[in-house]
Amino acid sequence: MIIGGAAALACVVGIAVAVVVLPGGGGPFHGRPESSGAGQESAAQSSGPPSCAMPAKTAAGKGWSLIATTKGAIPGYASPGGPQDGTIPASWYGEVSALAVIAERPGWLEVRLATRPNGSTAWVRQADVVVTSTPYWISVDLTTRHLMLFRLKHQVLSAPAGVGTAQDPTPRGQYFVTFFEASPSSGYGPFIIVTSAHSTSIANWEGSGDAVIGIHGPLGANSLIGTTGAYLSHGCIRIPIADLVNLRDVPAGAPVSICA
Numbered sequence: 001m002i003i004g005g006a007a008a009l010a011c012v013v014g015i016a017v018a019v020v021v022l023p024g025g026g027g028p029f030h031g032r033p034e035s036s037g038a039g040q041e042s043a044a045q046s047s048g049p050p051s052c053a054m055p056a057k058t059a060a061g062k063g064w065s066l067i068a069t070t071k072g073a074i075p076g077y078a079s080p081g082g083p084q085d086g087t088i089p090a091s092w093y094g095e096v097s098a099l100a101v102i103a104e105r106p107g108w109l110e111v112r113l114a115t116r117p118n119g120s121t122a123w124v125r126q127a128d129v130v131v132t133s134t135p136y137w138i139s140v141d142l143t144t145r146h147l148m149l150f151r152l153k154h155q156v157l158s159a160p161a162g163v164g165t166a167q168d169p170t171p172r173g174q175y176f177v178t179f180f181e182a183s184p185s186s187g188y189g190p191f192i193i194v195t196s197a198h199s200t201s202i203a204n205w206e207g208s209g210d211a212v213i214g215i216h217g218p219l220g221a222n223s224l225i226g227t228t229g230a231y232l233s234h235g236c237i238r239i240p241i242a243d244l245v246n247l248r249d250v251p252a253g254a255p256v257s258i259c260a
Contacts, residue, residue, distance in 0.1 A: 014101045020076055050106030051138045051258040052148075060133045063152035064116035066101035067127035067253030068111050080108035085122060088113070092178055093194075098253035099124075100176035100196075102133070114196040115177045116210075118171055129148050138177070138215070138247070139256040142170055145229020149247060157200070159243035162218065162225045164235040168201045170213060171235070175256040181214070189241040191248070195256050199235040 006149060046109045060066045077083070091097055092114045102121065103110035109129065113120040135152045142163050149157035163169035181192040192214045199211035215237045218225050222240045232238070 004145045007101070025247040036121060038082075050256050062144050063154075064133045064135055065133045065137060065255050066104075066109070067134060068101050068109050068124060068126075069100045069132065069253070070097040070099070070124075070129055074124055074128040076154065077108075077111075078123065080105045080123050082123075088122060088124065091116060095179035097253070098178075098251070099129075100253050100255050102174075112174070112176050114176075118173050118175070118196075118198055118199050118200070132251075133252075134251050134254045136159055138250060139257045140170070142258065142260040144174065145231070147237060147243070149250070155241060157246050160225050160227055160229040162230050162232045162234050162238035164199075165231045167232040168199065170233070170237060170258060171197050171200045172258050172260055173197065175213075175258065177182070177250055177254045177256060179252050183216070187217055187219040189244040191215040191244075193250070195249060197256070197258065202234065205234075211235070215239065215244070215247070217244055220237065 018114060070088055070090055070195050074088050074090075075084045076086050076088045088099075097114070099111035099113065101109050101111055105123075107126050108123050109131070110121055111129075113122055137150050139148045139150065140146075140161060140163070141148070145161050145163055147157075147159045147161045148155050175196040178194050178196050181194050183189060183191055193216070195213050195215065197213035199205070199213060201213035205211040209240060212233075213235050216239075218238045218240060219240045224230065225240065244249055
């Protein structure tokens with residue numbers, strides 16, 4: 001994995017583009033935008049800011065969210081029982097595809113995708129995935145500049161966060177944890193949480209082919225973030241390393257809400 005942003009002020013995780021194969025050898029499969037508009041990002045923010053409330057919409061309930069881990073490469077559909085739209089890969093940048101579930105129908109699950117555009121979703125057959133659940137979800141409030149961790153609807157962590165500037169904002173929306181990435185340097189902390197969010201102002205970070213939003217350490221002194229958070233990154237979310245380690249138990253597929 002190639003991490004773009006080893007320089008002290010870089011904050012977008014750049015990794016080589018993954019290809020999702022369409023039937024018949026077509027182009028990349030990006031799924032479809034979520035019908036409600038949540039999770040979509042545009043320059044005008046016409047859909048309004050998404051809620052920081054608990055994002056789970058499935059039968060798991062009571063603070064639990066469902067995760068669908070693919071059994072290899074699997075077909076994706078625009079609707080339950082409809083024609084196949086494309087193929088969801090077995091892995092995302094070499095890591096297993098664990099996707100957040102947002103809706104259910106008998107034998108079917110609607111999942112968020114890690115690909116651009118932000119807010120992409122697809123329906124998958126329940127038989128093609130392994131379904132697990134998590135009590136964890138992460139919420140990032142861009143107005144208060146804080147990251148919060150919830151477990152079973154109870155807040156267990158509130159950390160000041162360094163978030164994107166007006167020029168390179170952190171994209172609002174509903175996302176999920178895609179995988180944990182090894183840190184390229186101590187400034188990032190012990191790991192980087194790579195999310196399904198993509199920068200809306202940067203398409204290609206330092207030649208990496210993408211600009212994926214990560215959650216990691218401060219890339220410098222905690223005073224850069226302070227106790228109230230700061231607008232200082234290229235889109236990634238920086239928190240003190242002591243707070244970052246408290247996110248270690250959040251699994252791939254867990255929801256991430258970014259709101260303002």
